[in-house]
Amino acid sequence: MDKMGRYSEALDAQMELLHFWSQPSNKAAHEYIWVETLGMDRGAISLEMDFTLRILEIAEPFYVSAPICELLYQAAKSIPQTWTLTEDLLYVPAGFAWLSSPFHTVEDEFPSCAVAWASFTMGDKGWWMPMSLDADGHHGVAISYFDKLEGFPALLPQAFMFIGFGGNLVEMESLQPGGKMFNDVSGRLRASLFATLMTFLRQRILVSPRFLADRATRRRLERASRGPRTNEVRVVTLRSIERRGKGGHRDVEWSCRWIVRGHWRNQWYPSAKHHQPKWIAPYMKGPEDKPLRHSERLFAVVR
Structure with missing residues (x-):
């Protein structure tokens, strides 16, 4: 597979997830797993899925190669929990990062293959609602991870979290409090990974130039009844080292x-x-x- 084929995996995965979880039968199965099997709140789970689908529609796709994944994972382990989310730190209002090397939080949990995020605002009834990208009044960011379950036909959206602007990693909340499939260590690591990705992009340790997806992916996007709004993929890579000129009075x-x-x-x-x-x-x-x-x-x- 050539480079563009690999990069296009991000947009392909985003399209496939949007198509799969838009199907009523699959949404019902997702709700059954969380509500009937794990005892979660039906309203929260329904909201999570609606928000997730909205994110997949408006998000810019990012392709993260295996070496970059490992760099992020190692740095995320030690990021201070005082990291604070600010509007200028959010690299793009909505994104979908395809992790070509899955993220393992703890050994007994499912690996995450993607993370998506989008700005939100507080609705009239206290619900977190996705914003259009050009709207004012964003209150924070909602984050969803997509995990691989053995034998399941699609990645499962899990660990839905949100954090308000001005909040830190300690204050990050989840729409699944006390969920049986996640523990505090897992939640902190997931939140830390998102924080590390945003920080590295803003510091320009990582850069993300846009590339047009390959022809096959663009054709699938054109045929899709519901798909992302872009046919480009941001490829996350290390910024080239900038050599400074010699200066000063001592060498x-x-x-x-x-x-x-x-x-x-x-x-x-x-x-x-x-x-x-x-x-x-x-x-x-x-x-x-x-x-x-x-x-x-x-x-x-x-x-």
């Missing part, structure tokens, strides 16, 4: 090379007047012609 000659590990910094943002976790990406420091050292002791020559 440093390092006697070796070493790896600076990736880590989170609690960065102060004066314009926003609050701290926000900022990821410091791992990188190699030191001249290329020097040996790589693993010792914590590093030596430099300054002249």
Whole structure:
């Protein structure tokens, strides 16, 4: 399969999920699983499905390759729970990220193959309602994960969460409180993955140029009775390193090379007047012609 074929998997998956869960019989089966089997609230489950279908209609598809997935998963494990959702941190109002390497929260739970999100507003009766992309008054973001169940014909939308602007990861709530299929560890990891993805895109550690989907995918989209609004896919990739010119009155000659590990910094943002976790990406420091050292002791020559 060529690159465009792989990238188009994101839009194909988005179309397939929208088609499958739009069918009344499949929606009824989903409701039965959660209400009759697990004892969840019928109104909340119905709202979750309606919101999920709306997200799939308006979301921009993102393709996330396996190496980028692993980078996100590792960083998500250590993101500070003080991470706060702000409007400017939301990379796009609605998105569908296809994870080519599934996300495992804990060993006994189903792997997530995609995550979708969209802005919401509070309705008159206290329900969270999806917004049109050009509307004002967004209150936060709703997030849905799509999990792979062995033998099930489609990915199952699960772990529906929402977070208001100004809220942090600790305050993130779920429309499935106390759900038997999810525990606190799983919920925190899912929320942390979304936060890490948004942060990396906003910091431009990751970039997401648009590519036209392949011809076969575009044809399927044209034939679909209900489908996403775009025939393009955002491909998430690492930003190219920008080399800075030499400057200053002193040069440093390092006697070796070493790896600076990736880590989170609690960065102060004066314009926003609050701290926000900022990821410091791992990188190699030191001249290329020097040996790589693993010792914590590093030596430099300054002249």
